Amino acid sequence: MGDNPSILWLESSFMEDSMADTATGSPRTLLNETRCQTCSLSSLCLPLALELQDMDQLDAIIRRRAPLKKGDSLFRQGTPFTSVFAVRSGSLKQMTTEGGGEEQLTNFYLPSELAGLDGIGEASYPGTVVALETTTVCEIPFDRLEALSETLPELRGQLYRSMSKEMRDDRRMMRLLSRKTADQRLATFFTNLSDRFRRRGYSPFSFRLSMSRADIGNYLGLAVETVSRILGRFQTQGLVAVSGREVNILDLEALIEVAEQEGCR
Amino acid sequence: MGDNPSILWLESSFMEDSMADTATGSPRTLLNETRCQTCSLSSLCLPLALELQDMDQLDAIIRRRAPLKKGDSLFRQGTPFTSVFAVRSGSLKQMTTEGGGEEQLTNFYLPSELAGLDGIGEASYPGTVVALETTTVCEIPFDRLEALSETLPELRGQLYRSMSKEMRDDRRMMRLLSRKTADQRLATFFTNLSDRFRRRGYSPFSFRLSMSRADIGNYLGLAVETVSRILGRFQTQGLVAVSGREVNILDLEALIEVAEQEGCR
DNA sequence: GGCTTAGCTTGACACAGCTCAACGCGGCTC
DNA sequence: GAGCCGCGTTGAGCTGTGTCAAGCTAAGCC
Numbered sequence: 122m123g124d125n126p127s128i129l130w131l132e133s134s135f136m137e138d139s140m141a142d143t144a145t146g147s148p149r150t151l152l153n154e155t156r157c158q159t160c161s162l163s164s165l166c167l168p169l170a171l172e173l174q175d176m177d178q179l180d181a182i183i184r185r186r187a188p189l190k191k192g193d194s195l196f197r198q199g200t201p202f203t204s205v206f207a208v209r210s211g212s213l214k215q216m217t218t219e220g221g222g223e224e225q226l227t228n229f230y231l232p233s234e235l236a237g238l239d240g241i242g243e244a245s246y247p248g249t250v251v252a253l254e255t256t257t258v259c260e261i262p263f264d265r266l267e268a269l270s271e272t273l274p275e276l277r278g279q280l281y282r283s284m285s286k287e288m289r290d291d292r293r294m295m296r297l298l299s300r301k302t303a304d305q306r307l308a309t310f311f312t313n314l315s316d317r318f319r320r321r322g323y324s325p326f327s328f329r330l331s332m333s334r335a336d337i338g339n340y341l342g343l344a345v346e347t348v349s350r351i352l353g354r355f356q357t358q359g360l361v362a363v364s365g366r367e368v369n370i371l372d373l374e375a376l377i378e379v380a381e382q383e384g385c386r
Numbered sequence: 387m388g389d390n391p392s393i394l395w396l397e398s399s400f401m402e403d404s405m406a407d408t409a410t411g412s413p414r415t416l417l418n419e420t421r422c423q424t425c426s427l428s429s430l431c432l433p434l435a436l437e438l439q440d441m442d443q444l445d446a447i448i449r450r451r452a453p454l455k456k457g458d459s460l461f462r463q464g465t466p467f468t469s470v471f472a473v474r475s476g477s478l479k480q481m482t483t484e485g486g487g488e489e490q491l492t493n494f495y496l497p498s499e500l501a502g503l504d505g506i507g508e509a510s511y512p513g514t515v516v517a518l519e520t521t522t523v524c525e526i527p528f529d530r531l532e533a534l535s536e537t538l539p540e541l542r543g544q545l546y547r548s549m550s551k552e553m554r555d556d557r558r559m560m561r562l563l564s565r566k567t568a569d570q571r572l573a574t575f576f577t578n579l580s581d582r583f584r585r586r587g588y589s590p591f592s593f594r595l596s597m598s599r600a601d602i603g604n605y606l607g608l609a610v611e612t613v614s615r616i617l618g619r620f621q622t623q624g625l626v627a628v629s630g631r632e633v634n635i636l637d638l639e640a641l642i643e644v645a646e647q648e649g650c651r
Numbered sequence: 652g653g654c655t656t657a658g659c660t661t662g663a664c665a666c667a668g669c670t671c672a673a674c675g676c677g678g679c680t681c
Numbered sequence: 682g683a684g685c686c687g688c689g690t691t692g693a694g695c696t697g698t699g700t701c702a703a704g705c706t707a708a709g710c711c
Contacts (some may be wrong), residue, residue, distance in 0.1 A: 253622040281506045656708090659707100
């Protein structure tokens with residue numbers, strides 16, 4: 122087997138996009154990438170608790186998509202729901218528009234996370250999901266996933282877990298939006314990102330944001346200017362060093378402190 | 387069969403609590419109440435798309451709980467997850483505490499709605515659910531529900547639908563919290579309640595709030611004083627007539643208008 | 652190089668909604 | 682009845698954050 126190409130894929134999201142592009146070329150890598158067994162994300166992603174032979178079955182229904190370029194949409198709000206998508210590399214944002222108004226950014230998806238879960242049981246996707254950078258995903262047709270989960274309780278359990286996790290994340294977000302100050306929101310955002318990177322085997326202290334300040338502001342319910350100002354302040358306070366989209370977390374402890382301080386509003 | 391006691395149960399939540407209490411006495415009613423076929427909520431609740439004989443199977447696993455009194459908790463954050471609960475009458479609020487801080491109210495549950503879905507796949511409930519008034523619920527042990535859903539695709543589909551609906555509601559809430567003014571939040575809250583009552587066969591114009599101003603404020607991310615002030619303003623504007631917890635919606639059109647007006651922040 | 656453009660930062664100011672404080676009202680206990 | 686308590690209302694002032702406006706930076710492109 123040699124190198125595991127899926128690791129390259131994962132890393133590519135935080136390195137030059139060109140890397141991902143070159144890697145796409147070979148059919149051999151393409152084959153390997155679609156196999157859950159060789160995927161470095163398998164411990165985080167859907168098939169968590171599956172036996173090897175069950176994983177084969179899952180592999181069989183998963184479709185590999187051509188990489189999305191920055192700005193490409195994976196699916197659009199209102200289009201028929203067919204599949205959920207596991208991010209392999211890169212990152213996505215989910216947006217919803219209500220009543221023709223402006224867009225609300227409701228989620229970011231990093232590698233191993235599942236997009237499209239909120240369309241399950243519905244005729245169409247309730248939001249638009251767009252790539253923030255060159256991004257590869259595994260498409261999992263839901264009808265086939267459901268059929269498979271009929272015989273694989275582990276898989277079903279994992280699906281439930283993924284859905285309820287997203288619900289709990291939403292609750293945390295609601296709490297953030299209704300009770301936290303701008304400082305706390307940004308501190309929470311960074312500690313959360315840091316944690317998600319750490320779980321995926323990356324440095325929790327040094328990473329590149331794939332989203333713009335406007336995206337961050339939209340997501341956190343803040344004006345762009347506020348995001349910018351507070352980032353500046355964090356910098357002078359020695360909490361982080363930010364240069365464009367490059368982030369270095371200098372004092373994670375303090376950042377967590379800010380994120381969680383109580384009764385300050 | 388005569389009268390359908392489940393209708394009484396439903397109505398009792400908006401009438402004197404004592405009614406609910408007296409109705410509990412008879413074992414015969416108690417039996418009937420647990421049967422989905424005779425339940426007036428069945429078209430809204432989980433078993434939506436089931437055949438009669440499948441519904442029998444569902445009936446068999448559902449446990450009827452003693453009515454909760456106002457302030458009683460259905461389950462507490464951190465206790466082991468075992469069941470989801472369908473509200474039969476009354477109403478519930480869900481709260482989550484994070485890091486020992488103050489509580490965040492994340493949801494209200496009305497008859498036919500399911501509480502506890504966000505614990506699915508987890509070891510413990512991620513929030514505490516408390517009765518806002520005398521409330522009856524159907525307990526649905528999740529392991530048995532899951533076992534049953536293995537053979538009943540319709541049931542499984544309905545479960546997915548319920549979960550993804552809650553996710554979409556959360557998204558709408560996030561939008562409300564991050565983009566809407568206090569006026570819009572309250573208008574949204576009332577139009578939403580009105581709609582939910584209408585769907586359940588009640589007047590969409592006249593109802594009684596089971597939650598306090600503090601609950602509303604907590605839920606909407608507003609100070610109690612703001613809730614009170616804006617309610618007062620709505621009243622002088624002729625949108626609603628509020629007396630304590632009794633609400634009359636005078637101009638639903640205008641209220642919807644306020645709730646949905648764009649770009650006002 | 653210079654131009655353009657998107658994204659980001661900084662400053663000045665306004666205001667929505669929070670906080671603090673006082674008060675009113677109904678229900679409860681003694 | 683008196684006192685108490687939970688809940689709701691109202692007022693006055695303060696402040697965090699949005700808005701508007703201007704300028705900056707870096708990347709892409711000719």
